[in-house]
Amino acid sequence: MSTQESYVTEDGRTIGPTVMEMKNITLRFGGVKAITDISFDIREGEIRAIIGPNGAGKSSMLNVISGFYVPQEGEVWYKGKKRPPMRPYQVAQQGIARTFQNIALFEGMTVLDNVMTGRIRQMTSGVFAQAIWKGKAEKEEVENREFVEKIIDFLEIQAIRKTPVGRLPYGLKKRVELARALAAEPSILLLDEPMAGMNVEEKEDMSRFILDMNDEFGTTIALIEHDMGVVMDLSDRVVVMDYGKKIGDGTPDEVRNNQEVIDAYLGVAHD
Amino acid sequence: MAQSSQATGGLTSIPALLQRNATLYAEKSAYREKEFGIWQTWTWAETEKEIEALALGLINLGVNEGDFIAIIGRNRPYFYFAMAAAQSVGAVPVPVYNDSAADEMEYILGHCGARYAIVEDQEQVDKIIEIQEHLHQFEHMIYIDPRGMRKYDHHALHEYSHIQAQGRAAYDEFITDLKARREKLTYDDTCVMLYTSGTTGKPKGVVLSNRNVIESAKNSAEFDNLGAGEEILSYLPMAWVGDFIFSLGQAYWCGFCVNCPESADTMMTDLREIGPTYYFAPPRIFETQLTSVMIRMEDAGNLKRKMFHYFMAHAKKVGGKILDGKPVGAMDRLKYALGDVFVYGPLKDTLGFGRVRVGYTAGEAIGPEIFEFYRSLGINLKQLYGQTEATVFITVQPDGEVRADTVGVPAPDVEIRIEDNGEIYYRSPGVFVEYYNNPESTASTKDAEGWVATGDAGFFEPDSGHLRIIDRAKDVGKMADGSMFAPKYVENKLKFYPDILEAVLFGNGKEKCVAFINIDLTAVGNWAERNNVAYASYQELAGHPKVLDTIQSHVEAVNESVAQDPMLSGCQIHRFLVLHKELDADDGEMTRTRKVRRVIVADKFNDLVEGLYDGSTTVSTKTEVTYEDGRKGSISATLDLRDAKVFPTASKVAAE
Numbered sequence: 001m002s003t004q005e006s007y008v009t010e011d012g013r014t015i016g017p018t019v020m021e022m023k024n025i026t027l028r029f030g031g032v033k034a035i036t037d038i039s040f041d042i043r044e045g046e047i048r049a050i051i052g053p054n055g056a057g058k059s060s061m062l063n064v065i066s067g068f069y070v071p072q073e074g075e076v077w078y079k080g081k082k083r084p085p086m087r088p089y090q091v092a093q094q095g096i097a098r099t100f101q102n103i104a105l106f107e108g109m110t111v112l113d114n115v116m117t118g119r120i121r122q123m124t125s126g127v128f129a130q131a132i133w134k135g136k137a138e139k140e141e142v143e144n145r146e147f148v149e150k151i152i153d154f155l156e157i158q159a160i161r162k163t164p165v166g167r168l169p170y171g172l173k174k175r176v177e178l179a180r181a182l183a184a185e186p187s188i189l190l191l192d193e194p195m196a197g198m199n200v201e202e203k204e205d206m207s208r209f210i211l212d213m214n215d216e217f218g219t220t221i222a223l224i225e226h227d228m229g230v231v232m233d234l235s236d237r238v239v240v241m242d243y244g245k246k247i248g249d250g251t252p253d254e255v256r257n258n259q260e261v262i263d264a265y266l267g268v269a270h271d
Numbered sequence: 272m273a274q275s276s277q278a279t280g281g282l283t284s285i286p287a288l289l290q291r292n293a294t295l296y297a298e299k300s301a302y303r304e305k306e307f308g309i310w311q312t313w314t315w316a317e318t319e320k321e322i323e324a325l326a327l328g329l330i331n332l333g334v335n336e337g338d339f340i341a342i343i344g345r346n347r348p349y350f351y352f353a354m355a356a357a358q359s360v361g362a363v364p365v366p367v368y369n370d371s372a373a374d375e376m377e378y379i380l381g382h383c384g385a386r387y388a389i390v391e392d393q394e395q396v397d398k399i400i401e402i403q404e405h406l407h408q409f410e411h412m413i414y415i416d417p418r419g420m421r422k423y424d425h426h427a428l429h430e431y432s433h434i435q436a437q438g439r440a441a442y443d444e445f446i447t448d449l450k451a452r453r454e455k456l457t458y459d460d461t462c463v464m465l466y467t468s469g470t471t472g473k474p475k476g477v478v479l480s481n482r483n484v485i486e487s488a489k490n491s492a493e494f495d496n497l498g499a500g501e502e503i504l505s506y507l508p509m510a511w512v513g514d515f516i517f518s519l520g521q522a523y524w525c526g527f528c529v530n531c532p533e534s535a536d537t538m539m540t541d542l543r544e545i546g547p548t549y550y551f552a553p554p555r556i557f558e559t560q561l562t563s564v565m566i567r568m569e570d571a572g573n574l575k576r577k578m579f580h581y582f583m584a585h586a587k588k589v590g591g592k593i594l595d596g597k598p599v600g601a602m603d604r605l606k607y608a609l610g611d612v613f614v615y616g617p618l619k620d621t622l623g624f625g626r627v628r629v630g631y632t633a634g635e636a637i638g639p640e641i642f643e644f645y646r647s648l649g650i651n652l653k654q655l656y657g658q659t660e661a662t663v664f665i666t667v668q669p670d671g672e673v674r675a676d677t678v679g680v681p682a683p684d685v686e687i688r689i690e691d692n693g694e695i696y697y698r699s700p701g702v703f704v705e706y707y708n709n710p711e712s713t714a715s716t717k718d719a720e721g722w723v724a725t726g727d728a729g730f731f732e733p734d735s736g737h738l739r740i741i742d743r744a745k746d747v748g749k750m751a752d753g754s755m756f757a758p759k760y761v762e763n764k765l766k767f768y769p770d771i772l773e774a775v776l777f778g779n780g781k782e783k784c785v786a787f788i789n790i791d792l793t794a795v796g797n798w799a800e801r802n803n804v805a806y807a808s809y810q811e812l813a814g815h816p817k818v819l820d821t822i823q824s825h826v827e828a829v830n831e832s833v834a835q836d837p838m839l840s841g842c843q844i845h846r847f848l849v850l851h852k853e854l855d856a857d858d859g860e861m862t863r864t865r866k867v868r869r870v871i872v873a874d875k876f877n878d879l880v881e882g883l884y885d886g887s888t889t890v891s892t893k894t895e896v897t898y899e900d901g902r903k904g905s906i907s908a909t910l911d912l913r914d915a916k917v918f919p920t921a922s923k924v925a926a927e
Binding site: 011012013145146149150152153154156158159161208211212215216 | 306307308309418419421422533534536537540
């Protein structure tokens with residue numbers, strides 16, 4: 001299939017044309033190559049997974065997408081344009097939101113306030129206007145709060161709305177982080193190991209939320225995950241990395257039957 | 272819009288009351304629900320419009336008079352609208368417990384032959400789709416929350432708001448039909464059908480007429496002077512008769528406001544925000560709240576804690592008396608007023624009871640300590656005794672005559688008689704019409720003169736005229752020596768300890784009694800934290816020797832108290848064990864209203880009962896458990912069985 005034509009998946013979702021493309025990315029830290037010559041694309045409306053064993057370079061890849069790292073070689077194309085090197089906040093302004101593997105929330109603030117910070121990109125009134133709480137600033141706050149409340153409802157965290165994040169258990173913090181990322185109305189949502197450290201029930205909840213987000217809001221999702229079962233059930237397409245190289249790319253079924261992938265996961269000696 | 276002609280005539284149905292309220296209380300709040308962090312309000316006029324649109328939509332969908340419409344969801348205004356809309360078109364609403372498993376729903380929907388269901392979300396839709404092929408009459412499903420359902424086959428699946436929109440669009444076409452159907456409703460037409468959970472056997476469909484519901488609502492509202500200004504919080508299952516009477520019957524009769532929580536988890540916050548004036552909760556909720564207050568006080572600062580205990584001790588002495596209007600000295604009154612400023616007032620506010628004028632608890636016996644705690648704070652908490660078959664009310668406690676160990680005097684228009692075996696019978700305007708499609712059960716419960724057997728044994732106290740309940744009549748048995756076996760009496764005494772969540776006593780026809788005990792994870796878990804007892808699971812905590820010691824001391828204290836009553840002294844617990852899992856409705860061990868299914872428990876844990884009787888000190892067992900999503904698993908455990916000290920009967924002591 002051509003990467004520019006839309007198609008409809010078996011479960012009735014429309015997958016659009018390519019929204020982001022990584023071309024021959026290489027990332028080095030000193031003499032160590034974290035990523036070697038990797039290319040792949042992300043299409044609008046799909047759930048795209050990046051998997052691989054420990055140290056394969058998955059998080060580095062995500063950090064390249066989100067602008068934390070600037071690759072030495074290769075190009076990142078976003079919405080048909082080549083993206084110049086950018087600071088992470090500029091990437092965020094372009095509509096790419098993310099969550100972190102080691103939760104990065106404001107622990108002393110309430111869940112509501114944390115999620116509201118996700119709306120900063122949507123607030124245009126000045127600091128002064130916000131401080132005196134008049135006119136545009138007030139209207140903006142009300143609109144943003146309304147949007148945030150819809151997300152709180154969506155992720156079923158009403159009961160902890162006013163609870164400081166520091167008091168929450170791990171699984172709920174993950175959900176709050178997701179809420180904050182969603183609040184930014186991202187066109188691409190990057191999830192760094194959303195299921196890490198969760199029990200089966202929490203994983204099932206999180207999977208449900210990821211599928212619903214994709215379905216209800218049409219959010220394009222790129223996720224890194226360790227749990228193979230989860231990835232295979234959730235994703236439309238999977239990139240497999242090992243030792244910084246791409247060793248597989250395709251639908252979950254294709255990837256599952258790829259000999260190189262099997263070797264990487266079952267462990268074969270590297271020369 | 273034009274009003275029904277019945278609005279001014281006889282108010283003989285819920286839709287007729289709705290028409291009256293839409294005129295009389297047009298701009299007054301009728302329903303509220305917290306959504307997106309804000310309380311959304313519908314006035315009575317708006318409520319009437321919502322219901323009318325839905326009713327027209329239902330006619331448009333093909334609902335006929337006499338059809339059954341299952342209503343499955345948590346307390347939300349939309350479902351209350353749905354019930355009234357169903358009644359408006361001459362159909363019968365059948366609320367179903369929303370946490371029922373698919374096979375339980377299959378039984379109910381199959382039994383009443385429901386053609387339609389109005390459900391909350393994907394979870395319920397999935398359950399019904401799963402059982403749909405076994406339900407021959409079933410046709411259409413309406414859901415409220417569209418989330419996750421865009422891809423479903425919408426052939427026979429409709430969104431609630433779309434049905435309403437279709438109803439509005441078809442206004443001219445169907446409004447005459449709707450009015451005709453609405454005006455046809457009489458006192459004898461079915462108002463609602465409620466399935467009783469049934470501690471034994473399959474659920475039975477209790478048919479309640481408009482007369483049952485409206486008369487009961489009217490009598491009880493007059494009894495407690497309920498008016499249009501009341502605020503209630505609706506959070507108890509919609510399939511339970513109490514919720515139907517409070518949130519529909521009385522709400523429509525009085526015109527008061529029904530508030531629905533944001534979600535099940537936010538109930539306590541929402542309770543605080545609303546501050547209901549009329550409140551109902553089963554004893555379990557009061558227990559949980561008291562436990563959490565006590566736990567938080569233990570963690571509070573020294574000054575606060577001392578102040579709390581000082582004023583609570585005073586409240587215990589005089590609070591109840593002040594509430595009952597009995598004479599109390601001026602100094603004590605002053606001290607109580609001071610306590611109200613510093614402790615009772617703020618505490619009531621935190622609990623959400625700041626404005627409660629009338630509060631009820633029922634369903635189970637409430638611990639005297641718990642009951643007194645709330646009353647001493649100045650909360651007018653009372654008890655009532657009721658049944659689905661009576662449209663709730665059998666006896667109620669009048670203001671000023673409230674006690675923990677009785678359930679009050681006969682409710683207005685209720686006659687009560689007690690048979691020789693102690694079983695309580697009643698007759699009232701609230702007495703149900705029949706069990707749907709079950710003439711044998713109807714005949715065995717209700718006689719030709721309208722007397723209904725409650726299945727409970729009790730007696731009237733000669734001096735006060737208050738009814739006291741001993742136990743379920745069929746559970747009351749005889750020990751091998753012929754003395755009375757009343758398990759509930761002993762279990763309730765055990766459950767009054769915060770550490771004990773549930774207890775099941777065995778001993779019918781045996782020489783001596785033995786018991787199963789469930790610990791309360793909140794209370795015992797807190798104790799464990801305080802005492803550096805590490806545990807990884809419920810099972811491990813339940814089997815901890817220190818926990819067993821504590822439970823043993825409770826059991827022995829209960830034995831001592833049971834020994835005081837010569838009639839029931841034989842029910843002392845000789846041996847007991849602490850169960851390795853919580854008794855759960857999903858495993859069929861309890862009803863959805865959390866009453867223990869004695870026979871099923873005895874059967875399921877047969878090996879443990881035998882162990883208790885044959886004197887073994889440990890038993891290894893494996894138990895099947897059902898998870899919320901219907902999957903099954905099993906847990907294995909080795910349980911310690913313990914002996915408890917028993918006490919000689921009080922009268923014997925006196926004789927010695």
